[in-house]
Amino acid sequence: MALINIATHEIHCKIVYYGIGYCGKTTNLQHVHRSIHPNARGDMLSIATETERTLFFDFLPLDLGTVHGFRTRFHLYTVPGQILYERTRLAVLNGADGIVFVADSQAEKFEENVQSIAELDMNMRRIGKDLMTFPLVMQWNKRDMPNVLPVPVLERYLNRRRVPSFEAVASDGRGVFATLRTISKNVMAQL
Amino acid sequence: MEQLTNLIISDRELASISAVLLKLMNDTNATSAMLLDKSGQVVAVQGTGTRRNATTLGALLAGVFSSSREVAKLLDEKDFRNIFQQGVQENIYTTMVEEQWLLVIIFDKLTHIGLVKVLSKKSSDELGRTLERVRSDTTRTKSSVLNLQFRSSVEDTIDLLFRD
Numbered sequence: 612m613a614l615i616n617i618a619t620h621e622i623h624c625k626i627v628y629y630g631i632g633y634c635g636k637t638t639n640l641q642h643v644h645r646s647i648h649p650n651a652r653g654d655m656l657s658i659a660t661e662t663e664r665t666l667f668f669d670f671l672p673l674d675l676g677t678v679h680g681f682r683t684r685f686h687l688y689t690v691p692g693q694i695l696y697e698r699t700r701l702a703v704l705n706g707a708d709g710i711v712f713v714a715d716s717q718a719e720k721f722e723e724n725v726q727s728i729a730e731l732d733m734n735m736r737r738i739g740k741d742l743m744t745f746p747l748v749m750q751w752n753k754r755d756m757p758n759v760l761p762v763p764v765l766e767r768y769l770n771r772r773r774v775p776s777f778e779a780v781a782s783d784g785r786g787v788f789a790t791l792r793t794i795s796k797n798v799m800a801q802l
Numbered sequence: 803m804e805q806l807t808n809l810i811i812s813d814r815e816l817a818s819i820s821a822v823l824l825k826l827m828n829d830t831n832a833t834s835a836m837l838l839d840k841s842g843q844v845v846a847v848q849g850t851g852t853r854r855n856a857t858t859l860g861a862l863l864a865g866v867f868s869s870s871r872e873v874a875k876l877l878d879e880k881d882f883r884n885i886f887q888q889g890v891q892e893n894i895y896t897t898m899v900e901e902q903w904l905l906v907i908i909f910d911k912l913t914h915i916g917l918v919k920v921l922s923k924k925s926s927d928e929l930g931r932t933l934e935r936v937r938s939d940t941t942r943t944k945s946s947v948l949n950l951q952f953r954s955s956v957e958d959t960i961d962l963l964f965r966d
């Protein structure tokens with residue numbers, strides 16, 4: 612739920628990156644943090660295990676500056692993707708305005724991706740939202756790997772709703788901003 | 803379903819929220835008081851200590867609260883509405899305002915937790931009434947802020963900033 616503060620002239624929106632463990636969610640935020648103009652970002656906060664796997668969430672506040680008198684902010688979060696953290700994902704989803712589903716394009720991750728989408732759908736219902744009408748963008752990540760599935764296959768099974776989707780190599784930054792631009796606009800359009 | 807609704811806080815509501823926070827802070831002698839949305843966004847802050855880190859604090863405290871509620875559900879505990887984090891110097895007490903907001907009070911060892919609990923319950927009830935007003939006043943103010951001009955400027959800004 613976006614917060615529009617008429618008194619302080621601020622708009623806040625929350626965007627959550629969802630997907631299986633190791634698919635590249637944290638890498639997306641790291642790229643944004645590294646590449647965006649420093650004035651447009653705050654500090655990135657990562658609550659991770661010793662092996663750099665997300666334990667709770669990553670958090671990156673972005674600030675578009677003042678647009679028509681309104682300070683517009685996007686707060687980016689990632690969920691922890693490992694199976695174990697299902698309830699933590701639900702906690703991080705709370706209050707989201709938009710979702711980026713990051714899929715690991717590798718063939719051997721296909722089934723896990725399918726399960727993760729189904730879990731997201733269920734979690735959204737638990738927090739009283741409908742994924743079928745919610746701002747959502749798909750990212751087909753790790754396109755640089757040798758064993759990736761063709762995009763049409765991913766589209767057919769993971770993107771039944773036919774929302775916007777982007778091929779990405781998050782570790783090189785490819786596709787990261789295209790994804791972020793689209794989800795940000797979709798979220799704003801729903802306000 | 804609570805789908806795609808925004809909370810729009812007007813000058814008048816923010817003033818009354820700030821007054822409640824200030825009063826709570828003064829009456830309990832706390833270091834700061836914050837009102838957060840359950841999504842982690844900061845609605846209002848009083849007190850000096852937290853202002854600089856307010857954004858990060860908001861994200862963390864809402865995350866902690868939200869995950870402790872999941873713990874409660876797993877234990878079949880229905881009404882898990884407060885958490886108390888106790889440190890050597892600083893203590894943090896977080897309590898829900900309906901199902902939407904979190905009231906956070908940060909205080910040191912000179913303040914007794916019992917006082918914080920009682921007074922924050924009162925403040926939370928008052929904030930609940932403000933929340934009611936915020937909820938009942940939606941589309942009217944929104945359309946005047948989020949006009950076409952605003953929307954197209956935001957899109958331009960997104961294109962300008964969100965690129966390599």
Ligand SMILES: Nc1nc2c(ncn2[C@@H]2O[C@H](COP(=O)(O)OP(=O)(O)OP(=O)(O)O)[C@@H](O)[C@H]2O)c(=O)[nH]1
Binds near residue numbers: 635781
């Ligand atoms: N080859 C390749 N590696 C990638 C790509 N994107 C991310 N990685 C790597 O994959 C590993 C896992 O990435 P993370 O971003 O930590 O994954 P995550 O989705 O945050 O994982 P969890 O925190 O466990 O949910 C890291 O070593 C990244 O560098 C990609 O597009 N191609």
Ligand SMILES: [Mg+2]
Binds near residue numbers: 638665689692
């Ligand atoms: Mg991660």
